[in-house]
Amino acid sequence: MTRRDDPDALLHAHLRAQRQATSALPPPSIIPAPVFPAGRQFRGTVRFPCPIGCGWFHDEHPGSETPGPLLLPVGFTSEDIEDALTARAAAEGETRRRRIEGAITAHYRSAHPSH
Numbered sequence: 001m002t003r004r005d006d007p008d009a010l011l012h013a014h015l016r017a018q019r020q021a022t023s024a025l026p027p028p029s030i031i032p033a034p035v036f037p038a039g040r041q042f043r044g045t046v047r048f049p050c051p052i053g054c055g056w057f058h059d060e061h062p063g064s065e066t067p068g069p070l071l072l073p074v075g076f077t078s079e080d081i082e083d084a085l086t087a088r089a090a091a092e093g094e095t096r097r098r099r100i101e102g103a104i105t106a107h108y109r110s111a112h113p114s115h
């Protein structure tokens with residue numbers, strides 16, 4: 001067993017892949033800075049309030065999302081696992097960004113059509 005095959009190394013690879021995917025995201029255009037509401041019932045909640053401040057918000061729960069499948073080639077190596085984790089984190093980050101932008105866009109259309 002090489003060092004890259006032990007669970008700690010894989011965990012670090014996973015965390016590194018997540019960081020890379022997060023930093024690789026383009027700067028958000030319409031996504032406001034998130035807030036983290038206080039209270040036990042909101043633990044893990046990332047809230048995106050209406051930029052105009054009307055009181056509307058969109059909540060995300062990134063910690064409770066089930067990760068998608070890892071796509072690995074036959075005879076995969078530790079490097080393939082790292083690549084797959086990077087690709088999955090990037091895809092999930094993109095899905096999340098589109099979901100948030102979609103919610104904000106829909107809110108603007110219905111509540112603030114003049115903006």
Ligand SMILES: [Zn+2]
Pocket residue numbers: 050051052053054055056107111112
């Ligand atoms: Zn609003």
